[in-house]
Amino acid sequence: MASTCDVLIGGGGVTGLSTALHLALRKCGRIRVLERHYVGAGQSGRGAGIIRSMVRHAGLSRWQAESARFFQNLGEQFGEGIPVHAAGYLLATDRITPRASMTLPWMRQGFVHRTFACTYDYSPDGMPILDRLEGLAGIYFAAGFSGGGFSLSPFVGRTMAEYIAIGRRPDDIAELSWQRFRDGKTIQWSNN
Numbered sequence: 001m002a003s004t005c006d007v008l009i010g011g012g013g014v015t016g017l018s019t020a021l022h023l024a025l026r027k028c029g030r031i032r033v034l035e036r037h038y039v040g041a042g043q044s045g046r047g048a049g050i051i052r053s054m055v056r057h058a059g060l061s062r063w064q065a066e067s068a069r070f071f072q073n074l075g076e077q078f079g080e081g082i083p084v085h086a087a088g089y090l091l092a093t094d095r096i097t098p099r100a101s102m103t104l105p106w107m108r109q110g111f112v113h114r115t116f117a118c119t120y121d122y123s124p125d126g127m128p129i130l131d132r133l134e135g136l137a138g139i140y141f142a143a144g145f146s147g148g149g150f151s152l153s154p155f156v157g158r159t160m161a162e163y164i165a166i167g168r169r170p171d172d173i174a175e176l177s178w179q180r181f182r183d184g185k186t187i188q189w190s191n192n
């Protein structure tokens with residue numbers, strides 16, 4: 001591997017890889033991804049791959065729609081696609097499971113598909129933090145995806161690549177700075 005580069009990305013999950021891809025599309029020079037284990041070793045290798053499209057936050061809905069279009073057009077753009085299916089989504093709590101199981105008897109027992117352990121990064125308001133380090137030029141971070149980082153990864157890659165390339169925060173991610181916690185301006189949204 002070359003010992004010098006223009007952009008060094010830490011972490012070979014969907015966030016790092018998408019940012020690397022979008023930097024490459026912008027022709028931002030030599031881009032390297034440093035991964036301590038293997039690509040997809042973190043949450044990205046374990047996620048369910050669900051792209052939600054119904055949330056109570058206009059920005060988040062737009063960002064998810066952009067990402068869904070990216071995944072749908074992957075084959076056209078890069079010659080190799082992934083299957084994308086429109087499907088329903090049911091979040092069952094302990095309270096509704098007994099009722100639902102009257103119509104869907106298999107829900108009474110549930111089943112364990114597989115088990116694993118990994119870090120699940122959660123921000124205080126459940127929204128990502130896309131920012132750069134204050135006082136130290138050239139260091140950017142994207143974290144706190146709170147269980148939705150796969151669905152946002154194309155959007156995050158595009159906006160972080162723009163942020164890094166131009167050095168100015170894109171308007172699209174204005175509300176995703178870490179300062180919102182310092183200023184008590186957390187984002188209000190919900191999944192239903």
Ligand SMILES: Cc1cc2nc3c(=O)[nH]c(=O)nc-3n(C[C@H](O)[C@H](O)[C@H](O)COP(=O)(O)OP(=O)(O)OC[C@H]3O[C@@H](n4cnc5c(N)ncnc54)[C@H](O)[C@@H]3O)c2cc1C
Nearest residue numbers: 011013014015036042043044047048049050148149150151
């Ligand atoms: C069970 C589960 C189900 C999920 N389902 C969905 C879903 O349906 N839809 C959805 O949108 N999201 C889902 N998510 C969330 C989604 O998977 C994550 O938000 C997303 O994968 C985060 O990607 P990431 O690249 O930011 O982090 P990660 O995938 O965790 O990648 C971080 C990488 O950094 C590497 N690393 C760490 N430290 C260093 C270091 N010092 N040097 C070099 N490398 C380092 C790690 O090895 C890892 O590979 C789910 C998550 C889990 C756990």
